[in-house]
Each structure stands twice: as structure tokens, then as C-alpha cells.
Amino acid sequence: MLSTEDVEGLRAVLESGKRPRVMFAPSAGQMAGQLGQVVRLDDPSDGPEFVAVRFGKDELGFSPADLLVPPKKMPAPRAPEPEPVAAEPVLEGPPLLPPAPKPTITTMETGVVEKVVAPRKPAKVKAPAELTVTLTCQEGVWSVQAARGVKVVAKPTPVRAPDALAMVALLDAPAVREAVEDLVSAARAAAEEEADRLRRQLAEVEARLAELPQS
Structure with missing residues (x-):
């Protein structure tokens, strides 16, 4: 590394x-x-x-x-060793007669010569890197991010809970939609509980304030 x-x-x-x-x-x-x-x-x-x-x-x-860090000298590729050539056997005996010449046949044709060209293979197109979109919920806060292959193209961006529900509603995945709805419901219940606690504290403060004499 x-x-x-x-x-x-x-x-x-x-x-x-x-x-x-x-x-x-x-x-x-x-x-x-x-x-x-x-x-x-x-x-x-x-x-x-x-x-x-x-x-x-x-x-x-x-x-x-x-x-x-690459080494200063990269090993050169090793050239393949030539295969040994078998020696031709030496035959002993009287000299052989030279082969008889082959007859030459001349053929004259008239017509049109057509040149046949083989079709080229189409160039291989490299498929683009996969795009991955991730929807995340941490402590009731939703965010979405995207990556193309190993490169991040969109950093985590906050998303409202209704928008998260709208995203999963487009998917044909009831289990995912149900899990998101459970998270939103739990966040709503926690927010309502926090609101009730703050209301009670505010009511107690207002009661103590009413008991104090005005100057």
C-alpha cells in the first residue's frame, strides 16, 4: 500500500x-x-x-x-525457447532419379471475377460501470447516495421521510415498503412522545411563572 x-x-x-x-x-x-x-x-x-x-x-x-509504488526495473518478458529441430535421416544407397516434371495445364476462362469480402465483426462495446443508488436511515434521518462502479458520484444527501416512502412505493417489493413504513411510523411515534414531553415541561414552567408576583 x-x-x-x-x-x-x-x-x-x-x-x-x-x-x-x-x-x-x-x-x-x-x-x-x-x-x-x-x-x-x-x-x-x-x-x-x-x-x-x-x-x-x-x-x-x-x-x-x-x-x-512500482519497482524501478520491471522484469522483461521471457522469450520462448525455440523447439529443437529433428535432424533428417540420411539414407544410404544408389542416387535416386529426379522426379518427373508435372505437366502444365493452361486453362483459359472468360468472364467476370468477383471479389468476395468477408464481413467485419462489429467492435465490442464496453458496458458502462454499474450505477448503485443507496437509501439509508440512521436515527430517523433519511439520506440517499449514488456510486458508479467504485467512484462515488453523489454524496449522502438528506431526504424527507415522505420522499423516502414515495421512492420505495415505485418498487415492486412489498417487504421493502413495509420496512420503510415501520421506520417512518417509529420516527413519528418518537417525535410525538418528544412533543408531549416538551408540552408538559412548558406547562410546568408557565405554572411556576404564574405563581411569581409581578413587579
Whole structure:
């Protein structure tokens, strides 16, 4: 993984106008051992994946734990060894007669020669990264966020409880809708209980205030 000194070194190289290379660690999955170019360092407070790396035509976000400093000298690919050629056997005996020449047959044809061109295979189109939208409720507060692949495209945004109910109402998932309704009902009950407690406190304060003589 990249240390704090490594990240600062990458930042210095980017400020000089160059794009440093990094190697993907085993935690990066299928890209492990391959190289990419750092194009940007985002604010670490936005999330752990603040190192923007270009791999091929894609630009993905990674955390320092998924990256390594590449070695100065990469091992060159080993050329395959040539297969041994078997020696031709030497036959002993009288010399063989040269083969008889093959007769040459000349054929004259008249007509049009058509050139057949095989159809090209369509270029493979790379599928876009998956979009994940997450609706979260913590302590009665609803929020929604979105991510495309490993890159966060929308940070957690507050959502009103009626809007959360409207979102799940569009889904054909009764279990999810029931769970959201239970959370909203529990939040409503807690709010009503808090309101009753505040009303009682206000009534007690007003009663004590009424008992005090006016100046």
C-alpha cells in the first residue's frame, strides 16, 4: 500500500506537470500487478478512494491500500525457447532419379471475377460501470447516495421521510415498503412522545411563572 510519504510524492510529481505511475496491489482484484497513471488526487475527506488512476480508457478511484509504488526495473518478458529441430535421416544407397516434371495445364476462362469480402465483426462495446443508488436511515434521518462502479458520484444527501416512502412505493417489493413504513411510523411515534414531553415541561414552567408576583 502507499504510505503518506508516497502520496505526498505523487502530489509533488502531479504539481510538476507529470503523471506518475503506480502498480495495482492484490486487493485491486483482476488488475493486480498491472500499471496505471495517477491523474488526480482528490480531497481525502471525500472518501478513502481519493487517488484517481487512469487504466486504459477508464479513470477510476482507488484508496492508497489498493496501490503500490512500482519497482524501478520491471522484469522483461521471457522469450520462448525455440523447439529443437529433428535432424533428417540420411539414407544410404544408389542416387535416386529426379522426379518427373508435372505437366502444365493452361486453362483459359472468360468472364467476370468477383471479389468476395468477408464481413467485419462489429467492435465490442464496453458496458458502462454499474450505477448503485443507496437509501439509508440512521436515527430517523433519511439520506440517499449514488456510486458508479467504485467512484462515488453523489454524496449522502438528506431526504424527507415522505420522499423516502414515495421512492420505495415505485418498487415492486412489498417487504421493502413495509420496512420503510415501520421506520417512518417509529420516527413519528418518537417525535410525538418528544412533543408531549416538551408540552408538559412548558406547562410546568408557565405554572411556576404564574405563581411569581409581578413587579
